[in-house]
Amino acid sequence: MFVKQLYTGCLSEAAYYVESDGIAAVIDPLRDIEEYLQLAKERNASIRYIFETHFHADFVSGHLDLAAATGATIVYGPGTETTFPVHVAQDGEKFTIGKISLEVLHTPGHTLESSCYLLKDENGKNKAVFTGDTLFVGDVGRPDLAQKGNDITMTDLAGMLYDSLQQKIMPLEDDVIVYPAHGAGSSCGKNLGPETFSTIGEQKQSNYALQAADKEAFIQAVTDGLAAPPQYFPINARINKEGYESLDAVLNQGMQALDIAAFKTAAADPDTLILDTRHAGIFTQGFVPGSISIGLEGRFAEWAGSLLPFTKNLLLVTEAGMEKESIIRLARVGFSRFAGHLAGGFEAWTNAGEKTDMLIDVEADEMAMDLPFDPNMVIVDVRKETEFGNGHIREAINIPLSELTDPGSMADLEENHNIYVHCAGGYRSVIACSLLKREGIHNLRNVTGGWSAIKELSDKFTIEKDATVVN
Numbered sequence: 204m205f206v207k208q209l210y211t212g213c214l215s216e217a218a219y220y221v222e223s224d225g226i227a228a229v230i231d232p233l234r235d236i237e238e239y240l241q242l243a244k245e246r247n248a249s250i251r252y253i254f255e256t257h258f259h260a261d262f263v264s265g266h267l268d269l270a271a272a273t274g275a276t277i278v279y280g281p282g283t284e285t286t287f288p289v290h291v292a293q294d295g296e297k298f299t300i301g302k303i304s305l306e307v308l309h310t311p312g313h314t315l316e317s318s319c320y321l322l323k324d325e326n327g328k329n330k331a332v333f334t335g336d337t338l339f340v341g342d343v344g345r346p347d348l349a350q351k352g353n354d355i356t357m358t359d360l361a362g363m364l365y366d367s368l369q370q371k372i373m374p375l376e377d378d379v380i381v382y383p384a385h386g387a388g389s390s391c392g393k394n395l396g397p398e399t400f401s402t403i404g405e406q407k408q409s410n411y412a413l414q415a416a417d418k419e420a421f422i423q424a425v426t427d428g429l430a431a432p433p434q435y436f437p438i439n440a441r442i443n444k445e446g447y448e449s450l451d452a453v454l455n456q457g458m459q460a461l462d463i464a465a466f467k468t469a470a471a472d473p474d475t476l477i478l479d480t481r482h483a484g485i486f487t488q489g490f491v492p493g494s495i496s497i498g499l500e501g502r503f504a505e506w507a508g509s510l511l512p513f514t515k516n517l518l519l520v521t522e523a524g525m526e527k528e529s530i531i532r533l534a535r536v537g538f539s540r541f542a543g544h545l546a547g548g549f550e551a552w553t554n555a556g557e558k559t560d561m562l563i564d565v566e567a568d569e570m571a572m573d574l575p576f577d578p579n580m581v582i583v584d585v586r587k588e589t590e591f592g593n594g595h596i597r598e599a600i601n602i603p604l605s606e607l608t609d610p611g612s613m614a615d616l617e618e619n620h621n622i623y624v625h626c627a628g629g630y631r632s633v634i635a636c637s638l639l640k641r642e643g644i645h646n647l648r649n650v651t652g653g654w655s656a657i658k659e660l661s662d663k664f665t666i667e668k669d670a671t672v673v674n
Contacts, residue, residue, distance in 0.1 A: 204303050204324055205246070206331065208382060209238060210399055213503055214262055214535065215389035217399055219333055219382055221322065223301025228252040229275075230320060230333050231384050232265035234450055235531050239265075240272060252298060253277045254305065256335025256384055257317040258443045260348055260436035261391055262504070263537050268449055280318025281309045287446050292318070308371045310337040312364020313344030313391075315355070319371065321379075331380035332403070337364070338372055339383045341396030343412040343425055348436060361422040368413065377404030388502065390433055430587070433605070435508030439537050450534055457519065457530035459543035463555045466518065469542040475516040478507070480529040481549070482522070483633035487562040487649055491520055491545075491552055494560075496637040499525060499532070501630040508536035509605055510634070519544035520552075562636050565648045567656040570623050571663035574598065581620040585635040586627055586654065596657065597665040604631045607638050616644055625650035625657065 205222040211233060219230040220242055227248040229239050243250050250273040253266050257280070266277045267287065277289040278298070292298075294309035306321040313336040322331040336344035346360035379402060385391050386399045394411060407413055415421035461469060469475055470493070479486055479494040480503065486496040497506050499522075511517070517538060521529050526544045533541075545552060553559060574580055582599040584591055591601040604626070606612050616622060622644065626632040629651050636649050650657070657664060 204301075204330075206322070206382075207242070208399060209242075210386070213501075213532065214505065215386045215395070216262055217382065217384055217386065221300060221303075221305070222246060222248050223303040223325075225249060226251050226301040228254055228298070228300050228305065229269060230254045231256055231259070231335065232269050234263045234265045234268065234535050236265040236269045236272060236450075239269060243273075249273070250275045251300065252305075254298075254320050254333070255279050255443075256319065256333065256337070257314045258283075258440045259336075259384075260432070260440040261385075261389065262535050263439055263447060264443050265450075266443075267446055271449070278307075280307060280316045282311075283316045285444055285446075294318075297323075305333075308332070310334075310364075310367035310371050312346055312360055312362075312367045313337055314348060314360075315363075317344070317367075321375070329376055329379050331382055332372070332375060333382045333384075334372070335384045336391050337367060338381060338406065338410075339385060339389075339392050339395045340381065340398045340401045340406070341410055342392035342394040343368065343410070345392055345429060345432065346425060347429060348432065348440070357426060358422055361425050362418055364425070365415075365418045365421040372403070373407065373413070375403045377402060377407070379403045381406055390430075390436075390505070393429055428589075430589075433505065433509040435513070435536055438513055439508070442537050447537075448539060450531070453534045453539050453541065454527065454530055456539075457517075457533075457541035457544065458526060459541075460526075460546035461518075461543045462546055463551065463557065465543070466545045466552075469516075469518050472516065472542070474514075475518050475542050476511065477518045477520060478511070478529075479520040479549075479637075480522070480525065481520065483630050485522075486633055486637070487564050489553065489559045489561050490549065490637075492558060492560040493641055494520060494637060495641065496633050498630065498633070499529065504532045504536045506604075506631075506634060507533055507538065510608055510638070511538070513537060513540070516540045516542040518542040520549055521545075523548055560640065562633065562640075562647060562649045564651045565623065566651055567625075567660055568663065570648070570650055570657075571660055573621075574664075577621055579619050579621050581616065581622050583616075583622055583624045583635070584626070584654075585624060585631050590627065590654070592669040594654070594658065594666055594668055597667045602635075604635050607635055613639065613642060613644065618646070621646055621648070623648045623650055625653045628653045628655050 308319040347357040477494040
């Protein structure tokens with residue numbers, strides 16, 4: 204028996220490769236499938252099954268492309284409805300993989316079709332459970348993702364999740380390994396731990412959601428303080444249910460190298476956005492006017508899905524050699540409309556003498572020196588409300604980055620304001636500044652180091668906390 208977790212940090216997503224006697228299965232694959240195909244080839248194995256724990260909302264699955272490449276059967280849990288061929292499993296159904304097997308445990312709650320897969324070894328002993336978004340390390344799946352047109356409420360789903368955990372997961376032996384679909388940083392839960400796997404026994408002892416005395420207490424615990432899901436979640440869930448064009452087709456669009464003239468023509472289309480995926484610190488030094496910065500070094504795909512419309516064409520500016528990587532990461536969260544990329548990158552743009560823009564970087568101590576003497580200074584903190592509540596500069600206003608694309612979010616910012624923007628470390632603030640510039644707000648300063656640098660200067664700022672939003 205061979206089991207491998209394939210973890211993708213920027214999405215906090217875990218796929219799994221399970222194999223016995225040359226027969227393999229892949230659980231919750233990402234859209235880019237080469238890693239699974241290569242692993243099977245190296246091990247001289249044949250991928251027979253693709254198991255999906257549910258309709259994922261935070262990424263587009265690779266189920267269709269992987270099935271097309273291997274002939275494998277796509278398996279979903281009870282009640283699943285799709286527009287493409289799948290095997291809808293029954294609760295308790297077992298699938299043989301060489302000398303081992305996977306048993307379907309229907310665990311509705313995160314979604315209605317959510318199912319876990321219990322791995323049994325050659326002797327029929329329970330070895331591991333692939334829990335999808337039903338059970339995480341330190342948390343459980345959010346119960347607020349009921350699909351539109353469904354009259355089931357968040358409370359209903361939370362109650363189902365409690366029953367699923369009590370009836371299907373908690374009775375498993377303490378030494379059974381828990382392999383979840385996500386780790387820390389994922390928006391699929393609110394309290395995911397840093398480890399990417401655990402055991403049933405460990406989760407019984409440490410997972411807050413499993414400590415609830417009864418169903419009512421559980422519902423209260425898992426729904427309390429649950430932030431709104433990113434805007435792209437329902438889009439990705441629909442794509443996973445209805446299907447999509449192949450990743451190769453998407454790459455063919457995005458990998459078109461455009462010279463300066465062709466790039467400018469494409470950029471002039473009102474249905475096109477320029478996305479710059481270079482490092483935030485490089486972007487501030489110079490960029491094509493009107494570009495939106497989302498650097499590959501951060502939670503790139505998640506922020507792209509949260510901030511960019513899926514109805515626009517994306518025109519890319521990347522670091523040399525990072526064009527394909529940018530497109531694949533965007534495709535993972537459902538982007539499929541690309542106008543190409545700038546041949547030669549930003550260097551080609553500047554060498555051609557084209558107009559450029561830039562952001563002014565300032566350090567936290569410079570902002571501290573200016574604050575008492577500048578009546579027009581406005582400090583914009585783009586961290587989440589909970590981050591802001593746990594500590595912020597007294598004079599700051601909080602506009603979370605996720606809200607900057609909402610109409611009216613910039614209503615309090617005026618032309619005469621000297622705007623200083625910061626986040627926790629500097630990544631989100633650059634994204635925010637690029638969005639503000641696109642809206643015609645140019646009197647900006649990006650505070651390098653963000654809150655991490657600011658709190659080291661507590662003697663130069665008045666720091667406050669807001670107990671009403673502290674998590």
